[in-house]
Amino acid sequence: MDFSRADELKARLAAMRPLNAGELKRLRDDFNIEYTYDTNAIEGSTLTLRETALVLQEDITIQRSRSICTWTQSDTVTLSSMLCQSLTPPTR
Numbered sequence: 001m002d003f004s005r006a007d008e009l010k011a012r013l014a015a016m017r018p019l020n021a022g023e024l025k026r027l028r029d030d031f032n033i034e035y036t037y038d039t040n041a042i043e044g045s046t047l048t049l050r051e052t053a054l055v056l057q058e059d060i061t062i063q064r065s066r067s068i069c070t071w072t073q074s075d076t077v078t079l080s081s082m083l084c085q086s087l088t089p090p091t092r
Helices: 004-016 021-042 049-058 081-086
Strands: none
Touching: 021 049
16 A cells, blocks of 8 residues: 555645644634534535534524525624525524
């Protein structure tokens, strides 16, 4: 088995160290979002990666429906029109 590509990537990563606190936080956040997205997709979730990030970062509830969204929560979060079809207000 050829691990030359993995060795090359490992060397590139080692050259970037030490990472500062901001870089580490971004990497952890990205990992958590992508890991959550992937594991939920395996279980059958239809959320997109962006929707998964909104759930984790903004505590927004996502609900699938056939009708278009008529709710917006402008006082808390500005929602993009692209996601409007799948968002519902969080329960309070």
